[in-house]
Amino acid sequence: MTIDRGILALLEAKPGKGDDLAAFLAQGRELAVAEEGTVTWYAFKLNDTTYGIFDTFENEEGRQAHLNGKIPAALGQVGPDLLAADPDIRQTDVIAVK
Numbered sequence: 001m002t003i004d005r006g007i008l009a010l011l012e013a014k015p016g017k018g019d020d021l022a023a024f025l026a027q028g029r030e031l032a033v034a035e036e037g038t039v040t041w042y043a044f045k046l047n048d049t050t051y052g053i054f055d056t057f058e059n060e061e062g063r064q065a066h067l068n069g070k071i072p073a074a075l076g077q078v079g080p081d082l083l084a085a086d087p088d089i090r091q092t093d094v095i096a097v098k
Contacts, residue, residue, distance in 0.1 A: 009053040010088040031070045037062020
C-alpha cells in the first residue's frame, strides 16, 4: 500500500457550536468507513472552535471520490448552521508514513 496523498480540512465553528461540530465529525466516521478509496480518516479538535479532518489515499481516484462523496455533501448541509467561515480544504502530498 502506497499512501501518497491526502486532504486537510480546517473547520472553524460558530461561537457555541463547537460541541455540535464535534458530534457531526464523530458521525462522519461511519461515512468514511464506507469509502473504499479512503485509507485513513481522522477528525480532530485544536481548540474550542477549531476542528479539522485529515484523510489519506493511495491514488487520485480515491481522493476525488472522497471530495465528491457524502461527507463533503453533509458538511455543505450543516455548514451554514455550524461554521463561522467556509472550510479551508487543502489537498496534500504525503511525504512519509509509518
